[in-house]
Amino acid sequence: MATRAPRTARAIARAELTRAILDSAGQQLAEIGPAALSVRAVARDLGMASSAVYRYFPSRDALLTALLIEAYDDLGEAVEGADAAVTDRDDLDGRWHGICHAIRNWARAEPHRYALLYGSPVPGYSAPDDTVTSAVRVTTAFLSIYHDAQVAGHHPATTIPLTDAEQAALVPIRSLVEPRFDDDWSIRGLQAWATVFGTISLELFGHMYRGVLDYDAHFAQLVDQLAADLGLGE
Amino acid sequence: MATRAPRTARAIARAELTRAILDSAGQQLAEIGPAALSVRAVARDLGMASSAVYRYFPSRDALLTALLIEAYDDLGEAVEGADAAVTDRDDLDGRWHGICHAIRNWARAEPHRYALLYGSPVPGYSAPDDTVTSAVRVTTAFLSIYHDAQVAGHHPATTIPLTDAEQAALVPIRSLVEPRFDDDWSIRGLQAWATVFGTISLELFGHMYRGVLDYDAHFAQLVDQLAADLGLGE
DNA sequence: GCGATGCGAGAGCACCGCTCTCGTTTAGAA
DNA sequence: TTCTAAACGAGAGCGGTGCTCTCGCATCGC
Numbered sequence: 001m002a003t004r005a006p007r008t009a010r011a012i013a014r015a016e017l018t019r020a021i022l023d024s025a026g027q028q029l030a031e032i033g034p035a036a037l038s039v040r041a042v043a044r045d046l047g048m049a050s051s052a053v054y055r056y057f058p059s060r061d062a063l064l065t066a067l068l069i070e071a072y073d074d075l076g077e078a079v080e081g082a083d084a085a086v087t088d089r090d091d092l093d094g095r096w097h098g099i100c101h102a103i104r105n106w107a108r109a110e111p112h113r114y115a116l117l118y119g120s121p122v123p124g125y126s127a128p129d130d131t132v133t134s135a136v137r138v139t140t141a142f143l144s145i146y147h148d149a150q151v152a153g154h155h156p157a158t159t160i161p162l163t164d165a166e167q168a169a170l171v172p173i174r175s176l177v178e179p180r181f182d183d184d185w186s187i188r189g190l191q192a193w194a195t196v197f198g199t200i201s202l203e204l205f206g207h208m209y210r211g212v213l214d215y216d217a218h219f220a221q222l223v224d225q226l227a228a229d230l231g232l233g234e
Numbered sequence: 235m236a237t238r239a240p241r242t243a244r245a246i247a248r249a250e251l252t253r254a255i256l257d258s259a260g261q262q263l264a265e266i267g268p269a270a271l272s273v274r275a276v277a278r279d280l281g282m283a284s285s286a287v288y289r290y291f292p293s294r295d296a297l298l299t300a301l302l303i304e305a306y307d308d309l310g311e312a313v314e315g316a317d318a319a320v321t322d323r324d325d326l327d328g329r330w331h332g333i334c335h336a337i338r339n340w341a342r343a344e345p346h347r348y349a350l351l352y353g354s355p356v357p358g359y360s361a362p363d364d365t366v367t368s369a370v371r372v373t374t375a376f377l378s379i380y381h382d383a384q385v386a387g388h389h390p391a392t393t394i395p396l397t398d399a400e401q402a403a404l405v406p407i408r409s410l411v412e413p414r415f416d417d418d419w420s421i422r423g424l425q426a427w428a429t430v431f432g433t434i435s436l437e438l439f440g441h442m443y444r445g446v447l448d449y450d451a452h453f454a455q456l457v458d459q460l461a462a463d464l465g466l467g468e
Numbered sequence: 469g470c471g472a473t474g475c476g477a478g479a480g481c482a483c484c485g486c487t488c489t490c491g492t493t494t495a496g497a498a
Numbered sequence: 499t500t501c502t503a504a505a506c507g508a509g510a511g512c513g514g515t516g517c518t519c520t521c522g523c524a525t526c527g528c
Contacts, residue, residue, distance in 0.1 A: 008526065008527095009525080010475085010524085010525060010526070012237035013475095014474090028326065029493070030373065033354075037393075038514085038515065038516085039515085039516065039517085040514080040515065040516080041515095045400075049265075049476060049521090050477095050516085050517090051388055051477070051479095052475075052476050052477070054516095054517070055474080055475060055476080059516080060515095060516060060517090072290070096303070105304070113356035115353075115355075116354070118356025118435070118436075118439065118441070119283060119349075119353045119520080120267075120268075120353025120354050121349075121439055123323060132443070132444075132485045135519080139445075146487075151453060157391060160459055160462050163451075163455075165451040166451045166455040167447075168447065169446055169447050169448035169451035169452045169455070170447075171445065171447055171453065171479090172444055172445050172446065172447055173445045176445075187455070187459060188384060190445075190446070190456075191456060193431050193436075194433040194436055194456075195425060195428050195429040195432055195442070196429075196432075197432050197435075197436060197441075198428035198429055198431050198432020198433070198436075199428040200354070201431075201432065202427075202428055202432075205352065205354065205355055206355065207369075207431075210366075211373075211405065211406050211407045211410075211424075212403055212424070213402065213403050213404075213405055214399065214402060214405075214408065216399065217397075217399040217400045217402070217403035218403045218404065218424075220400070221396060221397075221400040221403070221421070222425065223393055223426075223427075224394055225421060225425065227527095229391075230393050242494080242495065243494080244495075244505070244506085247506095248505090248506095272483085272484065272485085272486065273484085273486085274483075274485080282507070282508085283506075283507060283508045283509070284484095284485085284486090285486080285487080285488090285508070285509075286507050286508070287476065288486070288487085289506060289507080293485080294484095294485065294486090295518095305496095412474060429482090469528100470524100470527100471526105471527095471528090472523085472525105472526085473524105473526075474523105474524085474525075474526085475499105475522105475523080475524075475525090476511070476522095476523085476524100477520105477521090477522090477523105478520090478521090479518105479519085479521105480517105480518085480519085480520105481516105481518080481519100482515100482516095482517095483514100483515075484513100484514075484515065485512105485515100486511105486513095486514105487511085487512080488509100488510085488511085488512100489508105489509090489510085489511105490506085490507105490508090490509090490528095491503080491506105491507095491508090492505105492506080492508105493504105493506070493507095493522095494503105494504085494506085495500090495504075495505090495513105496501105496503090496504095496510085497500100497501090497502085498499095498500080498501080498502095
């Protein structure tokens with residue numbers, strides 16, 4: 001099944017050039033950020049006319065969206081890899097640490113790409129449908145751990161009771177897995193998720209400038225604390 | 235003391251035009267976002283040559299930085315106002331709810347400005363020294379509640395013990411107030427801070443697209459839960 | 469082999485940030 | 499009050515951007 005669709009020489013060339021554009025643009029993205037990424041610069045880098053790039057991506061935003069999806073997949077792969085690396089699937093604490101640090105390590109290695117994913121949305125709002133499948137991979141890793149933890153009988157820190165409205169608000173997240181999440185897992189799961197990304201964003205975007213000396217130690221501590229709050233530590 | 239420095243007609247005109255530029259640019263910022271803000275459009279709006287704007291702001295980034303500071307002050311004012319509105323200063327739970335909802339309400343009313351503050355940094359990195367004094371206002375509101383709570387003898391949920399490195403990492407935040415924060419207040423305070431901003435950012439930037447139906451109810455629940463975790467509820 | 473389609477290049481449009489120059493206006497010292 | 503230096507607004511212009519259109523040429527399916 002060597003290569004997929006392309007049979008003709010033209011189709012092969014098209015696939016290769018598409019790839020080359022994405023690579024060049026991806027390098028620009030990583031180096032100078034999404035705001036400064038320019039179609040003309042990509043064309044220059046590839047030695048072609050800028051108008052030719054538009055044969056492959058209809059607009060700058062479309063190119064950026066493609067990079068967005070690639071970034072989501074890249075991060076998703078890193079997170080899934082870190083999770084899979086824990087051979088003992090019942091070591092939920094280890095898996096939790098694995099995915100949390102995988103996210104932060106990726107974010108620190110690729111700050112511009114992280115900002116593209118979790119910072120302010122750059123284009124109006126990129127087409128959700130295409131991106132969602134890639135974006136959901138990291139979320140799924142969280143849910144998977146929560147799910148396994150609930151099934152294994154772990155219990156997060158006590159939560160306050162929910163009103164009817166609050167319960168209704170969480171219906172979608174609750175029904176994403178089978179068996180459904182209890183209230184406490186829904187609440188603590190969302191909370192921990194927001195705390196992890198909140199901390200990484202605040203750190204990366206410079207809001208902890210003063211306040212925290214050692215980001216590594218602080219994040220490690222936070223992940224420990226969240227694991228304890230989630231009741232993952234046996 | 236009517237007006238401050240400006241005595242000459244020229245100085246008055248300068249102050250007024252500076253104000254007009256900021257207003258026009260602020261409107262652009264709020265409506266179409268920081269990326270699309272253009273000096274030329276501001277000049278057109280004010281009926282002047284684009285080059286004249288540069289007499290007042292040396293660059294687009296400088297103009298954006300001024301708007302950044304204004305936004306920080308605007309948010310800071312909203313948060314301080316919400317905190318001050320709680321007449322019973324010992325009602326820490328009420329104050330906590332006040333500032334958390336003030337932040338989110340402001341963010342939802344001014345999504346582009348919130349994104350400018352807490353999304354990906356748009357210019358390289360705007361001069362910290364000018365912005366810090368305004369940026370720190372909302373942080374101070376958090377610290378104030380934490381401080382009062384600790385003095386009043388409230389205790390947050392139990393925390394896991396810190397290693398020496400983790401303790402050292404938190405030295406700056408700990409010594410921001412007198413008396414210094416205990417370990418548990420440092421930890422839970424930072425954690426709650428990150429959770430609040432993480433939740434607002436994830437919501438505003440579309441990462442809860444599926445998962446949560448009713449953002450208002452979810453955030454209200456989160457704030458309740460954090461108050462409980464912080465031990466603010468009597 | 470031939471028409472249809474895909475493709476690259478170039479010119480061009482409208483916009484951008486920013487700089488420079490050039491008269492004019494204003495402020496402050498002589 | 500006069501005169502000089504500074505501030506100012508307008509305009510032209512430079513190099514850059516995203517994007518469109520047209521025009522030849524290569525390639526594909528029939």
